[in-house]
Amino acid sequence: MDIKNNIESLRCNIPNEVTLLAVSKTKPLNELEEAYNAGIRDFGENKVQELKDKFENFYKDVRWHFIGNLQTNKVKYLVGKTFLIHSLSSIKLLEVIEKEFGKKNIIADTLIQINIGREESKGGLLEEDLDTLIEAIEKCKFVKVKGIMAVIPKGNEESNRYYFKKVKDIFDSLKNKEFKNIQMEILSMGMTHDYHIAIEEGSNLIRIGEGIFGKRNYNLQEEK
Ligand SMILES: *Cc1c(COP(=O)(O)O)cnc(C)c1O
Secondary structure (H helix, E strand, O other): OOHHHHHHHHHHHOOOOOEEEEEOOOOOHHHHHHHHHOOOOEEEEOOHHHHHHHHHHOOOOOEEEEOOOOOHHHHHHHOOOOOEEEEEOOHHHHHHHHHHHHHOOOOEEEEEEEOOOOOOOOOOEOHHHHHHHHHHHHOOOOEEEEEEEEOOOOOOHHHHHHHHHHHHHHHHHHHOOOEOOEEEEEEEOOOOOOHHHHHHOOOOEEEEOHHHHOOOOOOOOOOO
16 A cells, blocks of 8 residues: 555545645545655544544644534534534524634634535435524624535435535525625535545545555544
8 A cells, every 4th residue: 555656546536726625534644644755744534532543643734624423512622623514504503613722712714514415314404404504604703604514325326416406506606695704715525536536526635545545444543
């Protein structure tokens, strides 16, 4: 497994304006370091404790992205440590982010995660709940929304495309309106096995784990 080669070949396959987020969950720091040495500065984690540990023990110019399901009681540990939270998905979570980041007077940059396939096993907001969330976001002082994130249902190329298009439509429709605290800039969709389709459908941030670091070994953790 050659992390540097993987990154270089990914770079050859993606346009310059697409951000390559290296999803380093479960991976040890020496492997993150290989990615860092190959030029990666954006790393994604899905567990708060793991992000916190890595934040404290790794290069300070790294941009840490939180891409997992975020429990409200853990938000406080992310303050000052995350560049972008990809998983804003409820009013309750919004309120806690507002409160915890507000205490330290720090702006929380976030993406709204949409559960586009309406899967019970997945996090994210259902489309019909967007308007209510947006109303609440407009009242915030410390939360900014920079775009949309989605994890699509497993499927073939045709179904991947269908879901990516649906997410892009939501992104575009919000982009065409004006809301306080919301600026649609980042469309975070696409993973190791579907990133090329995601980019064709408008993604400008892809989240790649296996395609950089190889398969994950979860031992005690469970894969979603
Ligand atoms: C694990 C994970 C990824 C990376 O998945 P790969 O298939 O390893 O590229 C991307 N996004 C989210 C939200 C994840 O949890």
